[in-house]
């Protein structure tokens with residue numbers, strides 16, 4: 234069933250102004266790292282898998298809703314999951330993780346699934362810095378200098394909030410990304 238949600242996310246990206254690259258360079262990367270982190274964070278792998286495919290769909294559907302997309306995405310998820318008859322506890326956990334995914338959360342301060350998705354979202358941004366430079370210039374329309382500043386701030390602030398398991402997965406790529414940005 235999770236494959237159906239993956240397919241839905243791929244289709245929605247392909248038909249949107251974000252394009253298929255958003256699926257390949259972000260959603261699929263989040264899903265990969267959420268799965269790798271789930272075990273060490275004690276998170277339910279099915280919940281974080283579903284949340285990975287659905288977490289940004291509110292922004293994909295309406296780019297203007299970007300500032301509010303975590304809340305809107307949390308409202309959208311139960312509608313998208315309804316056809317697959319998931320247990321309500323799973324659906325609630327997926328929504329909750331989506332609602333709080335924007336900044337890396339710490340264990341103990343949120344559910345393991347919220348921590349896992351938010352950490353994976355940050356990792357996905359940090360390991361694909363060139364995609365995010367493209368995203369903020371091309372999709373959001375920022376100028377080059379503004380976009381570079383945005384990305385440098387993003388990499389530095391998110392690195393600070395990563396748990397040790399996440400830092401291990403990002404490795405030296407964050408520093409390399411910052412060095413390449415000058």
Ligand SMILES: [Fe+2]
Nearest residue numbers: 263288289354
């Ligand atoms: Fe995301």
